[in-house]
Amino acid sequence: MKENEIISDTKTDAMNAAENTTPEEVKPEETTPAETTPEEPKPEEKTLEDAAPAEEQSEEAAPEKKKMTRKELIGEILEIAETMLVSVFIVLLAFTYLMRPVTVDGRSMVPTLNHEDKLVMYRLFYQPQQGDIVVVNNHEGHVFDANGDVVPSGRSLNENIIKRVIALPGQEVKIDVNEGEVYVDGEPLRENYINERTMTNDGAFIYPITVPKGYVFVMGDNRNNSTDSRSASVGLVAIEDILGKAYFRYYPYTHIGIVK
Numbered sequence: 001m002k003e004n005e006i007i008s009d010t011k012t013d014a015m016n017a018a019e020n021t022t023p024e025e026v027k028p029e030e031t032t033p034a035e036t037t038p039e040e041p042k043p044e045e046k047t048l049e050d051a052a053p054a055e056e057q058s059e060e061a062a063p064e065k066k067k068m069t070r071k072e073l074i075g076e077i078l079e080i081a082e083t084m085l086v087s088v089f090i091v092l093l094a095f096t097y098l099m100r101p102v103t104v105d106g107r108s109m110v111p112t113l114n115h116e117d118k119l120v121m122y123r124l125f126y127q128p129q130q131g132d133i134v135v136v137n138n139h140e141g142h143v144f145d146a147n148g149d150v151v152p153s154g155r156s157l158n159e160n161i162i163k164r165v166i167a168l169p170g171q172e173v174k175i176d177v178n179e180g181e182v183y184v185d186g187e188p189l190r191e192n193y194i195n196e197r198t199m200t201n202d203g204a205f206i207y208p209i210t211v212p213k214g215y216v217f218v219m220g221d222n223r224n225n226s227t228d229s230r231s232a233s234v235g236l237v238a239i240e241d242i243l244g245k246a247y248f249r250y251y252p253y254t255h256i257g258i259v260k
Contacts, residue, residue: 123244
């Protein structure tokens with residue numbers, strides 16, 4: 001039974017100990033609030049209602065394309081047509097009275113001009129000067145009769161020809177084929193433009209002659225291969241038959257420039 005007592009005593013002691021034990025106060029754990037990172041503000045989302053005014057503003061900013069009426073379209077077409085007609089008229093006027101394109105046919109002006117060179121001829125108010133290269137309407141040649149008056153020769157080349165003015169009205173011309181020289185007013189011409197010395201005379205005149213009023217004496221630079229005032233087919237050239245002065249070559253492109 002001692003064992004039972006011991007056991008009982010142990011229980012009793014335990015019970016007594018339990019009774020004498022003051023329960024400890026348990027403090028609740030203090031929870032530290034977790035550090036929170038502030039959230040970045042989200043971009044404000046535009047709603048359809050917000051976007052609508054912006055679209056309306058852009059539509060207002062862009063100018064509306066005005067549709068052209070039929071009357072306005074016809075007016076535009078007539079205005080363009082009028083401008084074109086005026087331009088064509090000015091060009092025709094310029095080529096009729098101011099200038100005209102010409103093409104060299106033949107080799108009578110070699111070495112200054114060559115066959116098929118393309119030139120611009122000036123014609124308005126033109127008065128020939130000695131040394132000018134001119135285009136002549138050779139519809140009739142002129143020579144002197146027995147009395148010294150100018151008369152038609154009855155011959156012509158019946159075409160436009162291009163030659164150089166050698167002498168003007170009132171000037172005296174003499175051709176010496178033995179020397180190969182051309183004299184004007186007793187002075188030999190300084191002709192750095194000729195192909196070779198003048199060695200031919202086609203018999204239209206007995207030199208010296210004085211060029212009468214209203215006429216000029218012309219020759220080609222290719223002296224021995226040119227039909228000019230030395231021939232009755234050309235003879236004295238009436239100033240009124242001069243179409244104009246050749247002053248600019250535009251073809252061939254390697255020889256573009258002023259004609260001298």
